[in-house]
Amino acid sequence: MNFRPLPDGQWSPVPELPGIPEPLRREGAYLPPPLPSDLALPPSTYRRCAEAEHALGRLDEAAERLGVRPAIVRSTQVRDANASAGLSGVAVGLRETFAADLLASQGGPPPTGSAAPSQLVAPFLRACDHGLARVRAGAPVDAELVGEVAAIMTGGAPGRRLPDVLRDAPGRLGVSDGRAYLLTATGAHLVALLEQWSTWVREEDEQPRVAKVALAHYQLEVLQPFPTANGHVARTFSTLEMVRCGLVRDQVLPLSVWLDTALDEYQERIRDVVDTGRVDRWVDFFATAVRDQALAQLRLIGHLEALAAEYTARLPRTGKLPLVAAELIGFPVVDHRSLRTRYGITAKAATDLTARLVELGILVPREHLGYRRVFLCRDVLRLLADHPDTTA
Known part of the structure; x- marks a missing residue:
C-alpha cells in the first residue's frame, strides 16, 4: 500500500x-x-x-x-x-x-x-x-x-x-x-x-x-x-x-x-x-x-412514490387537490395561509382543500402555538421520522 x-x-x-x-x-x-x-x-x-x-x-x-x-x-x-x-x-x-x-x-x-x-x-x-x-x-x-x-x-x-x-x-x-x-x-x-x-x-x-x-x-x-x-x-x-x-x-x-x-x-x-x-x-x-x-x-423516495400513488387513486385528476397532496412530501405541515400563498388560491378555496383532505384522511387538523390551526400529513411525517427502512 x-x-x-x-x-x-x-x-x-x-x-x-x-x-x-x-x-x-x-x-x-x-x-x-x-x-x-x-x-x-x-x-x-x-x-x-x-x-x-x-x-x-x-x-x-x-x-x-x-x-x-x-x-x-x-x-x-x-x-x-x-x-x-x-x-x-x-x-x-x-x-x-x-x-x-x-x-x-x-x-x-x-x-x-x-x-x-x-x-x-x-x-x-x-x-x-x-x-x-x-x-x-x-x-x-x-x-x-x-x-x-x-x-x-x-x-x-x-x-x-x-x-x-x-x-x-x-x-x-x-x-x-x-x-x-x-x-x-x-x-x-x-x-x-x-x-x-x-x-x-x-x-x-x-x-x-x-x-x-x-x-x-x-x-x-x-x-x-x-x-x-x-x-x-x-x-x-x-x-x-x-x-x-x-x-x-x-x-x-x-x-x-x-x-x-x-x-x-x-x-x-x-x-x-x-x-x-x-x-x-x-x-x-x-x-x-x-x-x-x-x-x-432512495428507499424513502420509493415509499413516498407508493404513498403518492395511493393518494392519486383517492383524489380527482383535475384541480389543485392532486398537486397539494403530492407536495405534502416536502410540506407535511400546512395552514390556510401557506396554501393561499403557494398555490395562488382564495381563502375559501384553501379551506375547501383542507376540508376535503381531512375528510379523506390525508390531513389531520391540529392546534399549533395555541391560536392557529395547522394540518399534519401523518403518513409523510412517519416516513420522514419513524420508518425503520428510511434511515441509514
Missing part, C-alpha cells in the same frame, strides 16, 4: 478552562497540518468513494423522477435542521421543526425563548438557502462562503471581513465542555490555514469528489475557525460542495440525520486522524456514511 499518513500536527499549551477535563487541558490545543495535494489513499477507500458517488447519482435521479423535486429538497433541509438542533443538545420533534419552518416562511413574530423550535432551526435553514443561492450563482465553497454561513447560523448577517469573524480563544470539539474530545488552537495561524484550506478545496486533482469533501470536512472541523457553530458549518460545507461539484443537483442528502445517529463514531474517527494521521480511515467512514444515507433516501 502506497498510503502515507498525514504529517503530525502541533500542540500548544492552553490556560485553565472551566469545565474542560484536566487531561485534555494538559494535552493542549491541536493545530492540524495543511492538507497535502498528493495524498494517496488505499484501493479499498477509493472503491468505497466510488460506491458513494454512484449512490448519490441514483438518488439525484430518483428525486427528479418523484416529480416534486422542490418538495423533497425542502423536506431534506428541514430534516437536516431538525437533526442539527438535536446535535446542539436540544431535542426538537420533526413535526415542530416543520411547523417552525412554516411560521418562519410567513414572517411570523419571533419566538420568545431561545429553545423555541423557530429559534433553533430558522438560522440553519436561512444559512442553507443562502449558501445554495451563492453556489448557484457560481461562488466557490471557500472560506468566504463558510464565513457567511457561520454568521447567519449565529444570528448575524454576511458581509464582515473574514479575520473579524474568526475565534480568538481556544475551541473544543464535543457536544459540551465536559464531553470535549479535542481542544483546538487559536491565533494568527487560523487565517493562513483557512486560506490554504480554500485553495486546496478549489484545486483540481485526481481525488474522488467524495474523498475531497471528506478531507475538507475533517480539516474544517479540527480548524474550528469560528467562535460557535463549527460542526454545523462543516456539515453545511459538505452539502454545498456536493452540489457545487456536481455530485447532486440539490440538497437531497440529509447529512446531519446520519451524524445524529453516528455521533460517537464520528468523534472517534476524527480523534483517530489527530492521533495517527490515518486520514484514509476517516475518508472510508465518511464515504460509507454518504453511501448508506443516499441508499436510505
Whole structure:
C-alpha cells in the first residue's frame, strides 16, 4: 500500500478552562497540518468513494423522477435542521421543526425563548438557502462562503471581513465542555490555514469528489475557525460542495440525520486522524456514511412514490387537490395561509382543500402555538421520522 499518513500536527499549551477535563487541558490545543495535494489513499477507500458517488447519482435521479423535486429538497433541509438542533443538545420533534419552518416562511413574530423550535432551526435553514443561492450563482465553497454561513447560523448577517469573524480563544470539539474530545488552537495561524484550506478545496486533482469533501470536512472541523457553530458549518460545507461539484443537483442528502445517529463514531474517527494521521480511515467512514444515507433516501423516495400513488387513486385528476397532496412530501405541515400563498388560491378555496383532505384522511387538523390551526400529513411525517427502512 502506497498510503502515507498525514504529517503530525502541533500542540500548544492552553490556560485553565472551566469545565474542560484536566487531561485534555494538559494535552493542549491541536493545530492540524495543511492538507497535502498528493495524498494517496488505499484501493479499498477509493472503491468505497466510488460506491458513494454512484449512490448519490441514483438518488439525484430518483428525486427528479418523484416529480416534486422542490418538495423533497425542502423536506431534506428541514430534516437536516431538525437533526442539527438535536446535535446542539436540544431535542426538537420533526413535526415542530416543520411547523417552525412554516411560521418562519410567513414572517411570523419571533419566538420568545431561545429553545423555541423557530429559534433553533430558522438560522440553519436561512444559512442553507443562502449558501445554495451563492453556489448557484457560481461562488466557490471557500472560506468566504463558510464565513457567511457561520454568521447567519449565529444570528448575524454576511458581509464582515473574514479575520473579524474568526475565534480568538481556544475551541473544543464535543457536544459540551465536559464531553470535549479535542481542544483546538487559536491565533494568527487560523487565517493562513483557512486560506490554504480554500485553495486546496478549489484545486483540481485526481481525488474522488467524495474523498475531497471528506478531507475538507475533517480539516474544517479540527480548524474550528469560528467562535460557535463549527460542526454545523462543516456539515453545511459538505452539502454545498456536493452540489457545487456536481455530485447532486440539490440538497437531497440529509447529512446531519446520519451524524445524529453516528455521533460517537464520528468523534472517534476524527480523534483517530489527530492521533495517527490515518486520514484514509476517516475518508472510508465518511464515504460509507454518504453511501448508506443516499441508499436510505432512495428507499424513502420509493415509499413516498407508493404513498403518492395511493393518494392519486383517492383524489380527482383535475384541480389543485392532486398537486397539494403530492407536495405534502416536502410540506407535511400546512395552514390556510401557506396554501393561499403557494398555490395562488382564495381563502375559501384553501379551506375547501383542507376540508376535503381531512375528510379523506390525508390531513389531520391540529392546534399549533395555541391560536392557529395547522394540518399534519401523518403518513409523510412517519416516513420522514419513524420508518425503520428510511434511515441509514
